Amino acid sequence: MDPHSTLSQFNQRRAPKAGPISQKSSPSTAALIRRPIATNSRVKQDEKYRKDMHLAFVNNALLQKANGTSEPFDELVNQFSTKTAPQPAQLRLWISALSHVVSRLERSHATLVQAVVNMPWTTMDGATVKAYTVFIGMLLSARPEYLSLVLGKITHGFTYQSGAQALDTNTPEGSSSPLTRRVIYERLHYLLRHLLSLIPTLPSTLQPLLVRNFPHKRQNQASQSTYIRNLLRISTYCPELADKILSTIVDRAIQIDVEIQVELEELEDMDQDVFELDPFDTIVGQEDADSDSDDGEDDDGNMSDISSDAGDMDRGAETSSDLSHVQDMVKKLDAILTLIFEHFQRAHEAISSSGAATTLPPELPELPPLPPLTPNLSPLSSPLELPSSDLPDPLIPALSNSRPPPRSLNAQFHTLLSIFDRLILPTFKSRYTQFLVFFYTSLSSDFADIFLGLLVDRALFQSATPAVTRAAAAAYIGSFVSRAAFVDREGARRVVSVLCEFLRAHLDSVEDALRIGATIASGAGSSAQSGVFYAVAQAVFLIFCFRWRDLLEDEAEGDELTGKAGKKWMPELGVVQRVISSVLNPLKLCSPNVVAQFAHVAQAADFIYCYTILEANKRSDYGSNNAEGRVNAPATGYPSTPLYPALLNSSISAELNTFFPFDPYKLAKSSVYIQSIYREWSSVSIDDDEEEEEEDDEDDGADADVEFRAASYGGMGYLNIPGSQGAPVDDGGLGKSLGAMSISPIRPVLMG
Numbered sequence: 001m002d003p004h005s006t007l008s009q010f011n012q013r014r015a016p017k018a019g020p021i022s023q024k025s026s027p028s029t030a031a032l033i034r035r036p037i038a039t040n041s042r043v044k045q046d047e048k049y050r051k052d053m054h055l056a057f058v059n060n061a062l063l064q065k066a067n068g069t070s071e072p073f074d075e076l077v078n079q080f081s082t083k084t085a086p087q088p089a090q091l092r093l094w095i096s097a098l099s100h101v102v103s104r105l106e107r108s109h110a111t112l113v114q115a116v117v118n119m120p121w122t123t124m125d126g127a128t129v130k131a132y133t134v135f136i137g138m139l140l141s142a143r144p145e146y147l148s149l150v151l152g153k154i155t156h157g158f159t160y161q162s163g164a165q166a167l168d169t170n171t172p173e174g175s176s177s178p179l180t181r182r183v184i185y186e187r188l189h190y191l192l193r194h195l196l197s198l199i200p201t202l203p204s205t206l207q208p209l210l211v212r213n214f215p216h217k218r219q220n221q222a223s224q225s226t227y228i229r230n231l232l233r234i235s236t237y238c239p240e241l242a243d244k245i246l247s248t249i250v251d252r253a254i255q256i257d258v259e260i261q262v263e264l265e266e267l268e269d270m271d272q273d274v275f276e277l278d279p280f281d282t283i284v285g286q287e288d289a290d291s292d293s294d295d296g297e298d299d300d301g302n303m304s305d306i307s308s309d310a311g312d313m314d315r316g317a318e319t320s321s322d323l324s325h326v327q328d329m330v331k332k333l334d335a336i337l338t339l340i341f342e343h344f345q346r347a348h349e350a351i352s353s354s355g356a357a358t359t360l361p362p363e364l365p366e367l368p369p370l371p372p373l374t375p376n377l378s379p380l381s382s383p384l385e386l387p388s389s390d391l392p393d394p395l396i397p398a399l400s401n402s403r404p405p406p407r408s409l410n411a412q413f414h415t416l417l418s419i420f421d422r423l424i425l426p427t428f429k430s431r432y433t434q435f436l437v438f439f440y441t442s443l444s445s446d447f448a449d450i451f452l453g454l455l456v457d458r459a460l461f462q463s464a465t466p467a468v469t470r471a472a473a474a475a476y477i478g479s480f481v482s483r484a485a486f487v488d489r490e491g492a493r494r495v496v497s498v499l500c501e502f503l504r505a506h507l508d509s510v511e512d513a514l515r516i517g518a519t520i521a522s523g524a525g526s527s528a529q530s531g532v533f534y535a536v537a538q539a540v541f542l543i544f545c546f547r548w549r550d551l552l553e554d555e556a557e558g559d560e561l562t563g564k565a566g567k568k569w570m571p572e573l574g575v576v577q578r579v580i581s582s583v584l585n586p587l588k589l590c591s592p593n594v595v596a597q598f599a600h601v602a603q604a605a606d607f608i609y610c611y612t613i614l615e616a617n618k619r620s621d622y623g624s625n626n627a628e629g630r631v632n633a634p635a636t637g638y639p640s641t642p643l644y645p646a647l648l649n650s651s652i653s654a655e656l657n658t659f660f661p662f663d664p665y666k667l668a669k670s671s672v673y674i675q676s677i678y679r680e681w682s683s684v685s686i687d688d689d690e691e692e693e694e695e696d697d698e699d700d701g702a703d704a705d706v707e708f709r710a711a712s713y714g715g716m717g718y719l720n721i722p723g724s725q726g727a728p729v730d731d732g733g734l735g736k737s738l739g740a741m742s743i744s745p746i747r748p749v750l751m752g
Contacts, residue, residue, distance in 0.1 A: 057097070080115040080116050082119065092128055102138050113149065116135075123179055129187055133190065137194055140199060148209070155209040155212075158185065158226075181226075189237075207241055215227050224335065228252075228336060232249070247415075249340060250419050253340070334670050337433070338673075409444070425472055434662070435670075441484070459473035459474040467532055472659065480661070481496075489550040496551060500576070503536060503576075504578070546681070581613065587613050588620075604686045605686070
């Protein structure tokens with residue numbers, strides 16, 4: 001039948017199931033209609049009634065407590081106990097009641113405040129978290145004496161162990177997703193930011209608590225990373241503590257970095273890579289899963305009788321354990337540096353994307369007044385100084401074509417620079433922490449100039465600084481200019497110019513003292529002062545090995561006879577010939593590896609020939625040196641003995657041989673931030689074709705061209721080195737860019 005027909009069964013009238021008409025046919029449905037429905041006003045009245053009841057109980061508990069009856073107060077405290085597991089809705093009522101009496105919560109009520117502070121609020125629903133946050137803000141505004149208690153709980157909550165304890169609690173009812181550490185830490189940061197907005201003086205109380213809760217360096221990687229991530233997060237919304245937070249983290253990185261290097265030195269006969277445990281040193285039966293999967297075919301072998309010497313076996317087990325510990329420390333350091341690099345990168349990207357650049361020049365720290373300049377040609381036991389006429393012109397600020405970095409980045413850089421000067425520079429054992437400065441200086445050309453200015457100031461001009469620290473600064477200069485891919489040709493030439501000027505000034509002072517017959521003191525002070533000279537010389541040698549192409553002048557015209565174009569070097573390099581053939585003999589005192597590489601590159605580049613001096617140094621007998629430190633000129637006509645033989649066994653000499661701050665970066669995770677800005681040796685080493693061409697030019701008469709001539713100063717001899725042209729020394733300072741750095745003192749005194 002057509003469903004649209006009037007006769008269709010679908011069109012038959014039926015009585016409704018509910019409504020007035022249905023009352024006659026269905027009396028049972030009337031009860032549903034007559035049921036009373038609660039209105040919003042009634043719900044609000046009930047809620048207000050419950051709040052009033054809780055507030056009355058709280059007021060009575062405080063009153064009874066004041067009168068000496070503690071039972072109601074103790075019952076109130078128990079409402080916040082984790083053992084009773086109160087419902088969040090019930091807790092919100094108690095928190096609301098306490099919010100009305102925060103001004104009455106005196107020291108005698110500390111147990112109640114402690115119970116509220118210690119409740120697991122971070123694991124509860126959002127409404128309870130909000131109520132708790134508001135209450136804590138009201139409490140501290142009215143009762144600041146509880147600030148340390150609250151902040152102590154918050155800072156402890158940022159630790160890995162505290163997060164684990166919070167996750168042990170039950171997930172709040174009605175939650176659609178499991179509770180994670182991220183949620184817990186976000187709630188803690190939410191509360192801390194709220195308190196910072198209410199209490200301007202809070203950072204002064206917060207900072208020591210953050211340091212106190214910092215995990216010990218022996219704790220695992222997760223503990224270190226978790227707390228450091230939270231600290232870096234705090235630094236983004238609490239700029240008053242950003243400097244101290246960064247300093248605290250860098251200090252922890254240095255501690256771990258130094259411990260790694262110290263433990264490596266204590267391991268004897270260790271030839272394997274630090275970052276990969278040699279399988280031969282693995283304790284039998286303790287191989288990891290990877291080793292088992294790779295070497296499963298040899299599972300039946302019992303290697304317990306591999307050695308009959310039980311003592312050797314014990315030492316091998318101890319060595320393996322030490323290496324395993326070093327590996328753990330390396331991974332820990334890698335994770336820490338990765339977090340700091342990420343923090344720097346995010347800040348740089350955020351500022352770059354917002355375009356928050358400023359046209360104001362970067363702020364530079366004020367300098368102390370400079371000492372007066374007085375000529376001094378007294379015996380070399382005193383610091384060497386130059387007459388003012390020999391000093392470079394005053395360094396004046398120069399206009400830079402590059403846009404200055406944003407002010408926030410600039411402020412953070414100066415914070416990092418201060419940390420470097422205070423913590424990293426005096427530490428010879430750090431291996432990777434200094435790369436934080438290396439990375440940050442790559443963000444702006446101004447940063448690289450300022451960093452180099454600080455190093456030059458510490459190495460050459462700070463006479464009151466310990467000689468070991470000055471030598472370290474010189475090592476940083478050589479390693480930084482050599483390895484930093486973002487230091488351009490002009491920057492490298494400016495640095496080499498000022499280093500060569502320092503070497504020239506030191507040699508002039510030595511020659512003047514010897515000419516007038518001054519006695520050369522051989523005490524520790526003189527050796528230490530002269531150690532700075534050797535550190536600077538080694539820096540020049542190292543920079544030359546990496547950047548010799550940048551030290552060339554424009555191609556010279558071809559020789560009229562041979563038609564070949566000769567190499568012309570920057571004039572300041574002319575002093576290098578005097579340096580290596582002088583009585584100070586730096587080729588004997590500097591690092592053998594650097595000296596060998598410099599001799600090789602200098603010969604291949606047709607700059608200077610060093611092998612005659614190196615051979616003489618091998619034949620020299622230091623036992624025949626004069627005890628008073630006077631020079632004994634050998635029969636060859638030039639000195640093969642250094643002026644300060646005590647330096648051979650000194651701490652400065654040992655550091656020179658081992659300390660190269662920016663050696664290749666081997667940490668696995670954090671290396672991604674260094675690779676693109678780092679200059680590898682393979683990219684600048686002498687090509688085979690280039691070296692063969694130089695050798696062909698020199699094979700005909702290299703030995704015949706080596707002539708010795710006596711010098712006129714104090715009986716000292718100098719080696720006439722082929723391929724090197726003497727050039728007048730320019731008295732210019734650090735150059736245009738480095739001259740803009742007010743870190744470097746004006747008209748400094750050059751110290752030996």
